[in-house]
Amino acid sequence: MSLLALKDIHKSFASAEGPVAVLQGVSLAVQAGEVVALTGESGSGKSTLLHIAAGLEPVDAGQVLFGTQDMAALPDAGRAQLRRGTVGLVFQQFNLVPSLSVGANLAFQARLAGKHDAAFCTDLAARLGLADLLSRYPEQLSGGQQQRVAIGRALAARPEVLLADEPTGNLDEATGDAVFALMLELARAQGTGLLLVTHSARLAGQCDHAIHLRNGRLA
Numbered sequence: 489m490s491l492l493a494l495k496d497i498h499k500s501f502a503s504a505e506g507p508v509a510v511l512q513g514v515s516l517a518v519q520a521g522e523v524v525a526l527t528g529e530s531g532s533g534k535s536t537l538l539h540i541a542a543g544l545e546p547v548d549a550g551q552v553l554f555g556t557q558d559m560a561a562l563p564d565a566g567r568a569q570l571r572r573g574t575v576g577l578v579f580q581q582f583n584l585v586p587s588l589s590v591g592a593n594l595a596f597q598a599r600l601a602g603k604h605d606a607a608f609c610t611d612l613a614a615r616l617g618l619a620d621l622l623s624r625y626p627e628q629l630s631g632g633q634q635q636r637v638a639i640g641r642a643l644a645a646r647p648e649v650l651l652a653d654e655p656t657g658n659l660d661e662a663t664g665d666a667v668f669a670l671m672l673e674l675a676r677a678q679g680t681g682l683l684l685v686t687h688s689a690r691l692a693g694q695c696d697h698a699i700h701l702r703n704g705r706l707a
């Protein structure tokens with residue numbers, strides 16, 4: 489059974505001209521330890537699909553299966569619980585907690601999931617180049633530093649499924665490559681399934697599969 493399986497997802501948004509169909513029957517699966525790249529032109533629906541997978545956006549039709557549990561069919565509290573225990577998120581808005589230090593932000597998700605491991609967190613901070621920034625606050629960080637904290641926070645919780653929306657988009661190429669390599673290494677070592685939105689054909693080429701979204705369908 490797949491860690492994550494999206495089945496026949498349909499999604500429209502309302503607009504002044506009427507409903508706009510963004511996803512028209514999208515199905516995909518991510519297995520344990522598998523890294524899947526999701527590519528597509530700007531506006532093709534990649535972020536929408538990731539938000540749906542995270543249970544943060546309702547579907548018009550379709551299933552979002554984590555094992556046998558359908559995220560899309562759960563009530564709010566059930567979705568939050570499934571997300572907290574199972575899913576790691578790295579979105580374009582980093583959503584760091586402004587009142588918490590970098591160190592506390594890094595540990596935040598893992599603590600919520602009951603999986604906090606101080607040594608693992610310290611090691612992650614070092615590998616993400618954040619060791620000297622642990623007592624700073626998010627507003628005192630550059631965009632790229634904030635992005636690395638957001639990645640560290642998701643990885644520290646050792647999620648079963650990691651959903652990442654252009655996770656290295658704010659980083660220079662060398663830092664981005666190093667952070668991407670760390671994400672791949674941890675996903676493979678821990679059996680995490682990784683679904684990754686990227687505009688980079690180079691990064692997509694390093695993944696196990698690359699799938700392309702066009703006109704609401706996977707090409």
Ligand SMILES: Nc1ncnc2c1ncn2[C@@H]1O[C@H](COP(=O)(O)OP(=O)(O)OP(=O)(O)O)[C@@H](O)[C@H]1O
Nearest residue numbers: 501502503510528529530531532533534535536537
């Ligand atoms: N809440 C919303 N209300 C109305 N339309 C929306 C909403 N969210 C997204 N859309 C529309 O859905 C389409 C897909 O948006 P989405 O952000 O998923 O694209 P994307 O492929 O992630 O784009 P990018 O690569 O630019 O981030 C776009 O046309 C966008 O305008």
